[in-house]
Amino acid sequence: MPQPVTARCVACGATRPDEGVLYTCPDCGGNIDLLLDYAALRNDSAELRQALACRLAPLRKIMPGSFTSGNTPLLPAPRLGRELELPGLFLKDETRNLSGSLKDRASELVLMRAMELGLDTVAAASTGNAAASLAALAARFGMEAVVFAPKSAPAAKLRQIQAHGARLYLVDGNYDRAFDICLDAIREKGWYSRNTGHNPWCCEGKKSVALEIAEQCRYKVPDYIFVPVGDGCIIGGVHKGFYDLYELGLIERLPRIVAVQAEGSAAIANAWREKREIVAVQADTVADSIAVDLPRDGLKALRAVRDSNGFALTVSDEEILRAISDLARFEGLFAEPAGATAFAGLRKALAAGQVEPTAHVVTLITGTGLKDRDALAPLLEEPPLISSLEDLE
Ligand SMILES: Cc1ncc(COP(=O)(O)O)c(C=O)c1O
Ligand SMILES: [Zn+2]
DSSP: OOSOOEEEETTTOOEEEOOSSOOSOTTTOOOEEEEOOHHHHHTOHHHHHHHHHTTTOOOSSOOTTOOOSOOOOEEEOHHHHHHHTOTTEEEEEGGGSTTSBTTHHHHHHHHHHHHHHTOOEEEEEOSSHHHHHHHHHHHHHTOEEEEEEETTSOHHHHHHHHHTTOEEEEESSOHHHHHHHHHHHHHHHOOEEOOTTTSHHHHHHHTHHHHHHHHHTTTOOOSEEEEEOSSSHHHHHHHHHHHHHHHTTSOSSOOEEEEEEEGGGOHHHHHHHHTSOOOOOOOOOSOGGGOOSSOTTHHHHHHHHHHTTOEEEEEOHHHHHHHHHHHHHHHOOOBOHHHHHHHHHHHHHHHTTOSOTTOOEEEEEOBBGGGGTTTTGGGOOOOOOOSSGGGOO
């Protein structure tokens, strides 16, 4: 995309050209939005078509069809729709990404940007999925990935990271601690950052899920999009994708964006409910991928909800486990706890009358259950052990 890209601070509004390695706002430390030259794109339909084919990615050189991430199905969910009395229910199945989660969308774009900047090592702190996707895509690009993960991350995610040849450091502490160590390492070693809420290219990568949903709905946007929220980068990306399409005149309105957090990790939902600043919590939830004390992209998350006339809500761990079971039993989709959290939120919002039964609703299923297969164990019975046909009940 040849047009200049403007970096605008979410906190203080300062703007500057996006040049070189730029993470947070040099004036105030706030997170950054990368804004396209919307007027130029609106006025040149050939350029706009080309930009859309390249997912509106603000790279200087990019070819359509360069991406491995995404291109996931938007599945109708007729059986769950009947169960919930919500016929207009669709599931965006992000478990089908190369590494099994939506995070591939960010990792891939960040790696492409690193290449453009002439950097070959990219580092991330992660509860598991972001790092696994960075490791997988770095392997495809022949680049180096360095990962800082809390030692409590699910074993399958840690093995996945190692399988792709990434350098893995286990942090004796939680995700927030891993994040701080990773930022120090990046500063010291000159590695490129794939840290949520630190590098604005993560948000630009994740916005492609919104572009795809819009295209799959033939630019008639759904009424609601339900999104699981930890740091707030996915929901920020969803909002940014629809914002870009709106600025380009391709959609008439934004969908209402709904943030769903685990009760035990609800810094953003608390701030929304109490109409106040985001305050850190001590995160504790079965949904390890969204267990975050202080969200790193909280302002973008709150803005996504506010600007789209959406809302935020929390769900209990029991509701999350039930959602995993519902998705698996009714629609054949096996999600990890964070991956099923948005659906848990939808069930709760419907019961509370916050969503009309005639609504067209898209729920993001963000990560596969194969990486966290034991999460559902408390709800399952031991299968009977048999040695012959006579043992069948
Ligand atoms: C499967 C899954 N769902 C949801 C999220 C939440 O994304 P964010 O931290 O950007 O809010 C994550 C983040 O790690 C994740 O791995
Ligand atoms: Zn600023």
